[in-house]
Amino acid sequence: xxxxxxxxxxxxxxxxxxxxxxxxxxxxxxxxxxxxxxxxxxxxxxxxxxxxxxxxxxxxxxxxxxxxxxxxxx
Amino acid sequence: xxxxxxxxxxxxxxxxxxxxxxxxxxxxxxxxxxxxxxxxxxxxxxxxxxxxxxxxxxxxxxxxxxxxxxxxxxxxxxxxxxxxxxxxxxxxxxxxxxxxxxxxxxxxxxxxxxxxxxxxxxxxxxxxxxxxxxxxxxxxxxxxxxxxxxxxxxxxxxxxxxxxxxxxxxxxxxxxxxxx
Numbered sequence: 496x497x498x499x500x501x502x503x504x505x506x507x508x509x510x511x512x513x514x515x516x517x518x519x520x521x522x523x524x525x526x527x528x529x530x531x532x533x534x535x536x537x538x539x540x541x542x543x544x545x546x547x548x549x550x551x552x553x554x555x556x557x558x559x560x561x562x563x564x565x566x567x568x569x
Numbered sequence: 570x571x572x573x574x575x576x577x578x579x580x581x582x583x584x585x586x587x588x589x590x591x592x593x594x595x596x597x598x599x600x601x602x603x604x605x606x607x608x609x610x611x612x613x614x615x616x617x618x619x620x621x622x623x624x625x626x627x628x629x630x631x632x633x634x635x636x637x638x639x640x641x642x643x644x645x646x647x648x649x650x651x652x653x654x655x656x657x658x659x660x661x662x663x664x665x666x667x668x669x670x671x672x673x674x675x676x677x678x679x680x681x682x683x684x685x686x687x688x689x690x691x692x693x694x695x696x697x698x699x700x701x702x703x704x705x706x707x708x709x710x711x712x713x714x715x716x717x718x719x720x721x722x723x724x725x726x727x728x729x730x731x732x733x734x735x736x737x738x739x740x741x742x743x744x745x746x747x748x749x
Binding site for chain 2: 501502
């Protein structure tokens with residue numbers, strides 16, 4: 496029987512480089528283009544489609560374009 | 570671009586650098602979210618919020634050698650996931666009845682033969698409270714004392730939750746092997 500520490504190290508090493516596919520549309524360059532065209536001081540905008548993320552543009556006005564489209568999800 | 574250069578450009582709000590950072594590290598950060606949250610849609614929400622947090626606070630990052638950026642990003646994302654679970658009270662421990670726990674000894678073959686995606690699925694399927702303790706103990710290398718402080722539980726509870734999570738995971742691994 497392997498020791499608990501060995502088992503844990505084994506699992507940790509196994510998963511160390513694991514990646515999941517990124518959600519479609521989370522980062523949207525098209526949005527960057529739109530943002531550059533937009534008026535005002537902000538040169539970028541944040542667009543959040545998820546329920547918990549609405550209003551991020553106000554919180555984070557000058558930074559990134561992060562489009563989180565839920566349109567394709569059930 | 571080195572990770573130090575990447576971090577420096579992100580600090581200067583360089584959008585291309587931010588996109589590169591997202592593309593380089595997003596997949597592994599998504600894996601962290603899914604491992605803690607269990608549900609893919611919710612994990613995607615946490616990933617989004619986590620990246621906002623990352624770009625808000627990248628100024629606090631100090632380069633400390635190769636790998637330090639990934640380690641910092643991972644810590645931010647773990648904190649985001651824990652915050653999400655805390656808000657939804659999913660850090661509360663769910664009890665699995667003793668009779669539901671497997672009575673088999675865990676296999677001593679390790680997990681080298683189990684595909685990573687299968688292991689991820691098995692971990693994601695663990696009950697919420699068990700999964701949180703398991704993640705912190707195994708992947709963040711936290712002690713039961715640290716986990717207890719972090720989650721507001723006793724060390725004994727942390728230890729017990731970890732044991733149960735490990736036992737459930739071993740059962741899932743054994744069942745997977747039997748299907749092969």
